[in-house]
């Protein structure tokens with residue numbers, strides 16, 4: 001699978017969440033997200049700014065998180081291209097590329 005196919009697959013995986021209200025997504029992610037300790041704990045991981053390293057870190061933090069898709073859907077709706085950090089198991093560059101694929105599916109690329 002090439003990168004473009006990967007991003008399209010990520011976007012397609014979120015189709016079932018299109019009708020879920022943003023507030024419900026927010027509640028789910030904040031209640032059940034595996035990383036919520038990161039925002040409040042002293043053990044926050046060191047983001048390096050290096051894509052490969054941050055991707056590895058994201059994969060470790062998000063592995064097994066029960067709300068990865070909801071997290072990504074929420075991030076696309078609320079941050080879009082302005083996204084920073086790691087959400088939904090994707091680092092910034094991957095998420096921006098997946099966001100484009102998501103936009104095309106949802107709004108024909110209009111936004």
Ligand code: SF4
Nearest residue numbers: 033035062065071088
């Ligand atoms: S997918 Fe990752 S960033 Fe999103 S809530 Fe889960 S652990 Fe946190």
